[in-house]
Amino acid sequence: MKTFQESEEQPLELLSRRLLLRRTLISLAGLPLLGASAPLRATQQWPTKRWPTATPQSVGLDAGKLAEFDADIVSGKFGYVDSLLVIRHGKMVYDRSYTHDYDNIYGKQAKEPGMLNPLNHGGPYNYFNPWWHPFYRRGDLHTMQSVTKTVTSVVIGVATARKEFPALDTPILNFFDLTKVANMDDRKRRMTIRHLLTMTAGLEWHENLPYNDPKNSTGQMEAGFDWVKFTIDQPMSEEPGIRFNYNSGASQLLSHIFRAATGHDIEEYAAQHLFTPLGIEKYFWKRTPTGLADTEGGLYLRAHDLARIAYMFLKYGAWEGKQIVTSQWVKESVAPAVALSGGGVKYGFKWWLYPYSPKDSRLVWAGSGFGGQFPIIIPDYDLIAVATGWNVLNGRKSLSHRIVIDRLLDAVRNPNSGNAK
Numbered sequence: 001m002k003t004f005q006e007s008e009e010q011p012l013e014l015l016s017r018r019l020l021l022r023r024t025l026i027s028l029a030g031l032p033l034l035g036a037s038a039p040l041r042a043t044q045q046w047p048t049k050r051w052p053t054a055t056p057q058s059v060g061l062d063a064g065k066l067a068e069f070d071a072d073i074v075s076g077k078f079g080y081v082d083s084l085l086v087i088r089h090g091k092m093v094y095d096r097s098y099t100h101d102y103d104n105i106y107g108k109q110a111k112e113p114g115m116l117n118p119l120n121h122g123g124p125y126n127y128f129n130p131w132w133h134p135f136y137r138r139g140d141l142h143t144m145q146s147v148t149k150t151v152t153s154v155v156i157g158v159a160t161a162r163k164e165f166p167a168l169d170t171p172i173l174n175f176f177d178l179t180k181v182a183n184m185d186d187r188k189r190r191m192t193i194r195h196l197l198t199m200t201a202g203l204e205w206h207e208n209l210p211y212n213d214p215k216n217s218t219g220q221m222e223a224g225f226d227w228v229k230f231t232i233d234q235p236m237s238e239e240p241g242i243r244f245n246y247n248s249g250a251s252q253l254l255s256h257i258f259r260a261a262t263g264h265d266i267e268e269y270a271a272q273h274l275f276t277p278l279g280i281e282k283y284f285w286k287r288t289p290t291g292l293a294d295t296e297g298g299l300y301l302r303a304h305d306l307a308r309i310a311y312m313f314l315k316y317g318a319w320e321g322k323q324i325v326t327s328q329w330v331k332e333s334v335a336p337a338v339a340l341s342g343g344g345v346k347y348g349f350k351w352w353l354y355p356y357s358p359k360d361s362r363l364v365w366a367g368s369g370f371g372g373q374f375p376i377i378i379p380d381y382d383l384i385a386v387a388t389g390w391n392v393l394n395g396r397k398s399l400s401h402r403i404v405i406d407r408l409l410d411a412v413r414n415p416n417s418g419n420a421k
Contacts, residue, residue: 060414
């Protein structure tokens with residue numbers, strides 16, 4: 001099975017699994033996570049062609065802490081993690097991939113019909129089929145799952161900056177034939193694009209259930225033909241804008257709205273105005289049965305390329321002297337629009353916002369994808385991480401945002417350098 005291969009510049013494998021047995025710190029100079037250090041405060045290096053590299057210690061990170069994290073991943077403590085990438089001050093300091101035999105791990109489930117395999121054993125929505133998941137056709141493109149939602153929000157930001165997308169407070173029914181929309185009421189008429197971006201649509205939607213539960217609304221949507229109609233026809237359960245209710249269908253509505261409002265397919269638009277400027281040359285974007293780009297979970301990227309999108313956001317929309325999105329869009333995207341219950345977690349425009357710690361209310365910006373896809377931005381420390389994985393069965397060990405954030409912050413040795421603002 002072809003999987004991510006470790007960078008030739010990254011000889012971390014020379015750290016033997018003795019790290020699992022002992023905690024003795026190896027000399028930082030002797031922990032070669034990535035290449036030799038370079039001056040950090042020289043002219044800005046944009047990673048359009050490739051990420052510049054440095055050692056962890058040269059950017060104020062504890063290489064021993066990163067090695068301990070790596071050892072825990074290798075041991076299986078967090079289930080099936082496929083890769084972990086760490087970037088600070090625009091330099092890649094940690095780049096690891098982990099190989100798993102998904103043919104054997106999920107081979108039985110791949111052949112059994114269910115909510116994670118509703119239509120076709122060989123099709124792109126069989127989440128156990130190793131031809132499609134977690135890597136696209138066993139290559140190096142990894143499914144992003146719901147991180148697709150975050151990227152979709154970024155693309156809308158690009159179109160907004162180019163003045164090609166309507167105001168966020170535009171009612172979404174402006175883009176539908178009202179004679180063909182079921183369960184119409186005044187609340188549905190008041191639903192806006194902003195409500196779709198902030199998961200406050202007010203539609204009746206049950207995605208708090210496991211994805212293999214037949215009552216999960218997203219599973220029902222993906223088992224059908226017209227995902228947009230399925231979603232817009234749902235009855236309203238409450239006034240839009242009141243309460244966070246995670247709704248993948250609301251994100252799929254954005255694919256329809258983008259095309260209706262701009263006249264462009266969102267994938268093609270992203271390729272021209274987001275991916276190409278950032279140097280993202282390779283990707284795959286699944287389509288729904290009606291032909292729309294799957295903006296709720298269909299994008300595949302390499303971890304290095306997802307990190308480019310995160311880095312552009314860390315730099316408040318700038319890239320090589322140009323604004324891909326406006327700084328105002330970035331600020332609005334990561335401003336808390338709605339609070340979730342417990343843990344201090346908040347939500348912006350398809351961005352999850354986590355407190356640094358229970359005693360530190362500063363916010364980490366993150367995407368979140370089924371199976372363990374996490375782009376994480378710690379803005380005050382000029383720090384980015386990207387994790388990918390494929391933990392898709394309930395009750396199994398897995399990596400979480402909180403674990404990644406805590407382990408990264410624990411590795412920071414120079415927290416005052418590198419503010420991205």
